[in-house]
Amino acid sequence: MKDGCSDxxxxxxxxxxxxxxxxxxxxxxFFCAVLPAQETPKTKAPPTEANTTEVAAKPGNTGSVEVxxxxxxxxxxxxxxxxxxxxxxxxxxxEKSKLLEDGSELSLQVHKQEYLDSAxxxxxxxxxxxxxxxxKHPSKSTNITINNQRDYSVEMNDSCRKCHMKxxxxxxxxxxxxxxxxxxxxxxxxxxxxSAHAVETMEAYxxxxxxxxxxxxxxxxxxxxxxxxxxxxINGNTIRDSHIQAPICADCHQAHEVTALAIGDVLRxxxxxxxxxxxxxxxxWLPNAGTHxxxxxxxxxxxxxxxxxxxxxxxxNVAKAPVAEKEGEVSIQxxxxxxxxxxxxxxxxxxxKARGGLDGLGETVDISLxxxxxxxxxxxxxxxxxKSFAVxxxxxxxxxxxxxxxxxxxxxxQPDGRRLSIDADREVLGSxxxxxxxxxxxKLGGNKSRFLDILLLLSLAAGIAIPVGHFTLGKxxxxxxQRGDN
Amino acid sequence: xxxxxxxxxQPDVWIKARDxxxxxxxxxxxxWHWLNALGFVALILTGTQIRYTEMFNVMTFETAxxxxxxxxxxxxxxxxxxxxxxxxxxxxxxxxxxxxxRKFFDKAFKQIMxxxxxxFRGEKSPxxxxxxxxxxxxxxxxxxxxxxxxxPVQFFTxxxxxxxxxxxxxxxxxxxxxxxxxxxxxxxxxFVSFTLVHxxxxxxxxxxxxxxxxxxxxxxxxx
Numbered sequence: 122m123k124d125g126c127s128d129x130x131x132x133x134x135x136x137x138x139x140x141x142x143x144x145x146x147x148x149x150x151f152f153c154a155v156l157p158a159q160e161t162p163k164t165k166a167p168p169t170e171a172n173t174t175e176v177a178a179k180p181g182n183t184g185s186v187e188v189x190x191x192x193x194x195x196x197x198x199x200x201x202x203x204x205x206x207x208x209x210x211x212x213x214x215x216e217k218s219k220l221l222e223d224g225s226e227l228s229l230q231v232h233k234q235e236y237l238d239s240a241x242x243x244x245x246x247x248x249x250x251x252x253x254x255x256x257k258h259p260s261k262s263t264n265i266t267i268n269n270q271r272d273y274s275v276e277m278n279d280s281c282r283k284c285h286m287k288x289x290x291x292x293x294x295x296x297x298x299x300x301x302x303x304x305x306x307x308x309x310x311x312x313x314x315x316s317a318h319a320v321e322t323m324e325a326y327x328x329x330x331x332x333x334x335x336x337x338x339x340x341x342x343x344x345x346x347x348x349x350x351x352x353x354x355i356n357g358n359t360i361r362d363s364h365i366q367a368p369i370c371a372d373c374h375q376a377h378e379v380t381a382l383a384i385g386d387v388l389r390x391x392x393x394x395x396x397x398x399x400x401x402x403x404x405x406w407l408p409n410a411g412t413h414x415x416x417x418x419x420x421x422x423x424x425x426x427x428x429x430x431x432x433x434x435x436x437x438n439v440a441k442a443p444v445a446e447k448e449g450e451v452s453i454q455x456x457x458x459x460x461x462x463x464x465x466x467x468x469x470x471x472x473x474k475a476r477g478g479l480d481g482l483g484e485t486v487d488i489s490l491x492x493x494x495x496x497x498x499x500x501x502x503x504x505x506x507x508k509s510f511a512v513x514x515x516x517x518x519x520x521x522x523x524x525x526x527x528x529x530x531x532x533x534x535q536p537d538g539r540r541l542s543i544d545a546d547r548e549v550l551g552s553x554x555x556x557x558x559x560x561x562x563x564k565l566g567g568n569k570s571r572f573l574d575i576l577l578l579l580s581l582a583a584g585i586a587i588p589v590g591h592f593t594l595g596k597x598x599x600x601x602x603q604r605g606d607n
Numbered sequence: 608x609x610x611x612x613x614x615x616x617q618p619d620v621w622i623k624a625r626d627x628x629x630x631x632x633x634x635x636x637x638x639w640h641w642l643n644a645l646g647f648v649a650l651i652l653t654g655t656q657i658r659y660t661e662m663f664n665v666m667t668f669e670t671a672x673x674x675x676x677x678x679x680x681x682x683x684x685x686x687x688x689x690x691x692x693x694x695x696x697x698x699x700x701x702x703x704x705x706x707x708x709r710k711f712f713d714k715a716f717k718q719i720m721x722x723x724x725x726x727f728r729g730e731k732s733p734x735x736x737x738x739x740x741x742x743x744x745x746x747x748x749x750x751x752x753x754x755x756x757x758x759p760v761q762f763f764t765x766x767x768x769x770x771x772x773x774x775x776x777x778x779x780x781x782x783x784x785x786x787x788x789x790x791x792x793x794x795x796x797x798f799v800s801f802t803l804v805h806x807x808x809x810x811x812x813x814x815x816x817x818x819x820x821x822x823x824x825x826x827x828x829x830x
Contacts, residue, residue, distance in 0.1 A: 408672055411772030489783070515668040519660055573792050580796045584803030591722075591807070598727035 202245050209246040210236070223269040235319040249280040271306050277317075278310045291377035296539055309337065334370045344503040345370070348424075365395065381539045388502075392419045406513070417494045420502045422512035427501030429518075430528035431492050432542060438487040443534055494518070497528065628826040631741050633698070637825055639689040646682035647802060650675060654795050676769060683762050689754070701741045702751055715744035726811065736827050753801070757794055764791040 210233050217229040236242060247253060259265050267273045282289040292298055292311065300308035314333040315321060321332075335342040345351045353367035373391045374380060393399050403410040421429050435444035496502050512518070532542040632640070653675040656663050666674070693699045705711070717733040722745075726732075734743035742750065764787050767774045771784065778784055812818040813828065821827055 408676070409769075409771050415772070515672065519668040570789075573789070573796065576793070577796045577799065580800040581803075584800035587800070587804050588807030595727040598724070602728065 221267050231318045239320040240322045241320040274310050281311045288377045295379040340500050344500045348505040349507045420496045421494050424504040425510050425512050428497040430497050432495045433490045433492045433531045436491040631827040632825040635692040642685045646678050649678045700739050718743045718745045761794040
């Protein structure tokens with residue numbers, strides 16, 4: 122049996138060390154009780170990342186550190202932590218594992234040196250493994266069952282919150298956390314990016330190696346690393362002779378509150394945060410520059426080889442934000458598919474409403490469909506080229522025959538923040554019934570309706586037929602009259 | 608309208624006669640008319656290029672847009688030449704020589720009959736062109752609707768679409784860009800047939816070029 126935690130030797134060692142632990146504990150209590158009395162009392166501060174013991178008690182730090190409102194000497198504190206960890210590592214630095222319910226094995230081994238060198242090297246093991254105190258170490262008799270490694274990681278994820286409260290809160294608002302809440306087995310937990318025991322410091326997150334995002338988003342990272350941003354970052358270039366470095370993943374997507382940038386105006390706002398004179402530059406040559414920047418995603422022109430599409434999404438005119446699916450709403454995908462299927466013959470918004478799409482919107486009823494021109498994929502959105510390759514001619518989008526080539530999707534922001542897009546019939550943009558729904562979208566020559574095309578043909582026909590008919594009729598009458606005279 | 612002189616009592620200034628010709632179209636009106644005509648043709652052609660990029664490739668989209676915008680502003684400025692002339696001169700009476708609806712409809716019916724039948728029999732137009740009464744009822748009502756309603760709406764919708772961001776609020780108030788665009792296109796469609804029919808009717812004078820010549824010289828030739 123490989124369940125090292127519950128073997129006899131571990132239990133024996135644990136009992137043997139009890140007297141030592143008891144003495145140490147008493148010693149600590151003494152210091153805690155006596156030392157504060159000798160010094161000026163301090164106001165107790167709430168635990169934050171800055172004042173937690175684990176962060177402050179680093180090698181090389183001197184002076185004192187606050188522990189639960191009491192000041193403790195850093196050196197002695199560090200020694201105490203290392204001493205405690207040493208006890209854990211005595212067993213856990215060896216190859217051990219636990220058999221899980223799904224038949225896999227959970228390694229219980231912590232590589233001692235990796236841990237001591239990590240950012241958490243001076244953090245007590247029991248700071249994270251709070252269920253494992255000196256008196257309650259799991260044993261064979263406690264028979265702790267763990268379904269699988271993922272379940273254990275999800276359960277342990279909450280332990281990061283104690284010290285990293287702010288970052289953890291940000292993470293909870295991320296698309297990653299939302300996916301985990303939905304039961305995703307692939308979305309990253311804290312340890313998936315930061316590792317469980319070999320916790321990396323900030324310096325380890327280099328754009329050159331894509332760590333840690335590349336692990337899941339390899340295609341996107343490759344697109345990024347070949348882009349103007351990736352190349353500039355890798356080559357250490359700075360932007361506009363300033364000291365701003367080209368962005369890495371976290372600069373646009375955030376490190377912990379990871380967002381899907383394709384939603385609403387988030388992407389444009391993110392780009393403008395660095396390229397602040399973007400409006401001025403576009404105004405110099407682009408008619409209706411403001412509108413173009415509103416409805417055309419930056420990547421559409423700046424990733425010039427990417428495929429493009431029109432994306433229709435529901436917009437709440439009262440809240441001034443895209444309508445997002447709320448938790449608990451069901452069948453949104455079915456509704457979107459229905460819109461996509463029936464869009465060619467009607468008004469997608471009306472179809473959506475008819476299918477109960479307004480049920481989840483509460484008091485809000487002022488909804489319209491808005492469209493943005495987007496690139497077809499997340500990979501394409503990262504293929505930003507040097508500005509010398511950027512699209513700078515109207516014909517690139519308004520070219521002959523573009524209508525036949527364009528892709529149209531209808532999309533909805535899901536509770537996890539991602540956008541679900543369903544392919545729609547391109548004719549929906551020209552539907553007369555949809556004129557009111559898609560009132561905020563207009564592309565020159567773009568959303569033509571067949572109805573107006575037919576009217577134009579009739580008008581042209583009338584403009585020719587009336588003169589020709591009148592002229593012919595006149596000629597016939599004259600001939601008739603001449604024949605009558607003869 | 609007692610102030611309107613009758614046919615028999617025309618002031619001398621209106622009869623800048625060369626023989627029996629009447630000076631019907633003063634210079635500002637002629638300048639406005641031909642600039643307007645050129646502008647409208649240019650706007651229809653560039654508008655068609657913009658809307659039907661996939662069918663025609665006479666010019667680049669960018670050229671079409673820029674030409675359309677510049678010509679449109681010229682046509683708008685030109686419109687105010689026309690409006691100013693009629694507002695600040697007594698020539699406005701040419702649109703309403705008499706405010707008698709019954710008489711108006713009676714004359715309109717006669718004019719329709721003339722264009723439908725009489726013109727082919729060589730009859731004379733029931734409307735006698737005079738400096739203060741130069742439009743027949745059909746022309747009068749059509750031009751008033753076009754110049755006071757259709758054209759301003761077309762200018763307004765075009766202006767809104769020229770700078771969508773700047774005019775975001777009025778666009779939203781009027782139902783959004785889709786609505787504005789549709790109205791603009793509907794009026795464009797109307798002007799396609801209007802321009803063709805207008806040009807044809809201009810050829811219905813004594814000779815096919817009579818009315819065109821009149822519009823260049825300003826003098827109405829006796830029919």
